[in-house]
Amino acid sequence: MRQPVYALYARVSHDDKIQDPEVQLHPMREYCKSQGSRWIEYVDKETGRTIDRSSYQRAMDEIEDWDIFMVVFPDRLTREGAERGIPEVKKMIENGKAFQVLAGGILIKDKFTAITKAMLAMLFVVASLESDLISERTIAGLEKKKREIQEKGYTTSKKTGKRISTLGRQPSVNISVEEIMRLRDEGLSYQEIADQLGSRKSTIHSIMKRKFGNL
Numbered sequence: 001m002r003q004p005v006y007a008l009y010a011r012v013s014h015d016d017k018i019q020d021p022e023v024q025l026h027p028m029r030e031y032c033k034s035q036g037s038r039w040i041e042y043v044d045k046e047t048g049r050t051i052d053r054s055s056y057q058r059a060m061d062e063i064e065d066w067d068i069f070m071v072v073f074p075d076r077l078t079r080e081g082a083e084r085g086i087p088e089v090k091k092m093i094e095n096g097k098a099f100q101v102l103a104g105g106i107l108i109k110d111k112f113t114a115i116t117k118a119m120l121a122m123l124f125v126v127a128s129l130e131s132d133l134i135s136e137r138t139i140a141g142l143e144k145k146k147r148e149i150q151e152k153g154y155t156t157s158k159k160t161g162k163r164i165s166t167l168g169r170q171p172s173v174n175i176s177v178e179e180i181m182r183l184r185d186e187g188l189s190y191q192e193i194a195d196q197l198g199s200r201k202s203t204i205h206s207i208m209k210r211k212f213g214n215l
Contacts, residue, residue, distance in 0.1 A: 004035075004037055004066075004067035004068050004098075005038050005039065005040065005065065005066045005068075006037055006039040006040070006066060006067070006070050006100075007039070007042060007062075007065075007066040007068065008029065008040065008042065008070050009042045009043075009044075009056065009059060009070065009071050009077065010024035010028075010041070010044075010071075011024075011043070011044045011045075011046070011048060011053070011056075011071075011077075012044075012045050013045075013047055013048065013186075013187070020184070021043045021045070023181055024071075024076065024185065025041060027102060028070055028072060028102055031070075031102060039066075040062070040065060040066055042055040042056065042058060042059040043055055044056055048075060048076070048077075048078055048080070049079055049080060050080075051078055051080065051084055051088065056077075060091075063095055067097060067098065068097065068098040068100050068107075068109075069092055069098070070102060071100075071101055071102070072101075072102045072103055072181065073101065073103050073178075073181075073182070074101050074124055075124075077089075081124050081125060082120065085120065085123075085124040086117060086120050086124070089108060089112075089120055093108065093109065093111070093116075097109075098110075101123070103178050103181075108120070175197055175203075175204070177207060177208065179197070180193055180197075180207060180208060183196065183197075190204050
């Protein structure tokens, strides 16, 4: 039986050394290897606020060359929400192709039904909100701790219950690969991610290495 050919699509907003599409491509390549499948790579270094991106359009022009279009997160396809994302996925399905989101293991294929449309609408809305909420949550958390230290001279660790008099790095708790990848794709270095999540650079590297091997 012929293994499907994947179109691996990665997108970053800027063409620089910090926003590295390899962060997205590496786990997708590893997935394809595990399936024994071939793949074609398409990379855009453009905003997600428009679908008129050169590599994405090339992927659509070469739609007969692949079977499954894969992204790490749905917002890599578009940040314009469901109104723009759904027609793009529908076009793939109508051409006999499939759409896969690696994070969450979501695969859409065969028929484009009302249920498919509803699921995609939720997927694109959540993806759009999630990226903003991660940044807001980490920033809000740090600001809260700063205020507590300024007002009381200390803050309390939720994990240990101990008083903390400075915002030095605390042990990492429940840091997900998805959260690291999103912050990385937003342009943060591993050191900046560690600082924002209250962790260490070596810990962030270890989390990624356990998941994907050497990056």
